[in-house]
Amino acid sequence: MMVSFQEKIYLLLGQIPNGRVSTYKILAKAAGRPRAWRVVGGILNKNKNLVKTPCHRIIKSDGSVGGYARGARKKENLLTKEGIKIKSGKVIDFTKILYKFYK
């Protein structure tokens, strides 16, 4: 059965535990297209499943919070509420809370 990328992305996003984050690149790789991080961003931008899709848990590879359809500031706020510390628009020790989808 053929599944669109965005479907996979949504599925993967649902696997991210609370208090954890992931990057566009990791997500793209987990979806089967290691070079499609840009696509991931585009999908999240237009995502309709806000509730099932914690897009605020997706950050950039360098630890930057990145963008958010509702405003980057809102995103930072949400992440902070989940216990994730942010400094100057960047996640502190994001590597420690990174969810790589590895078993």
Added chain:
DNA sequence: GGTCTGACAGCGT
């Protein structure tokens, strides 16, 4: 059908 866009990543300056 082709063409343009984008919530990025990687490397150079």
Added chain:
DNA sequence: CACGCTGCCAGAC
């Protein structure tokens, strides 16, 4: 350390 340019790929027009 900060900013800029290039490359990549599915989706929207």
